[in-house]
Amino acid sequence: MVALNESDVDSLVAAFESDFYIDADSARTAILSERMFNLMHLESGVKVLSKLVWALESNSELQRRDIHQLLAGEIDLDYIRKWAPQLGVTTLLNELMP
Numbered sequence: 523m524v525a526l527n528e529s530d531v532d533s534l535v536a537a538f539e540s541d542f543y544i545d546a547d548s549a550r551t552a553i554l555s556e557r558m559f560n561l562m563h564l565e566s567g568v569k570v571l572s573k574l575v576w577a578l579e580s581n582s583e584l585q586r587r588d589i590h591q592l593l594a595g596e597i598d599l600d601y602i603r604k605w606a607p608q609l610g611v612t613t614l615l616n617e618l619m620p
Contacts, residue, residue, distance in 0.1 A: 526553050543569065543595060564596050571602060574611040574618075586618060594620045 526534065528550055535546045543562040552559035562569035570592045577585035593599075593615075606612040 528553055543592060562592075564598075570597060571605055571609060571611070574606065574614055575609055578611050578614050589614075589618045590620060593618060 526549075531546055531550045531553065534549065535544050538544050538561060541564060543560070543564055545559070549559045551557075560569065570589060573585050573589045573592065576582065577589060602615065603612075606615045
């Protein structure tokens with residue numbers, strides 16, 4: 523946990539964006555409302571697998587949009603495709619591929 527101000531967002535994004543998914547607007551909103559935001563390592567794609575499972579269970583349009591956006595970025599798709607069958611999310615993954 524870290525204490526951040528709104529003025530920290532741009533430097534935070536710049537420091538992490540090459541290796542991590544970080545949405546500046548979400549971070550800014552979270553900081554202003556004193557809530558959490560996501561910082562996800564792009565290479566592993568762990569957040570994508572979690573969101574696939576959540577979307578399958580909830581049928582949430584928000585989760586589906588988030589997954590689609592994450593899949594359009596730089597992620598380790600081989601890793602995700604390896605684990606998708608074991609988690610039962612292959613069909614959903616294929617539907618949401620950009």
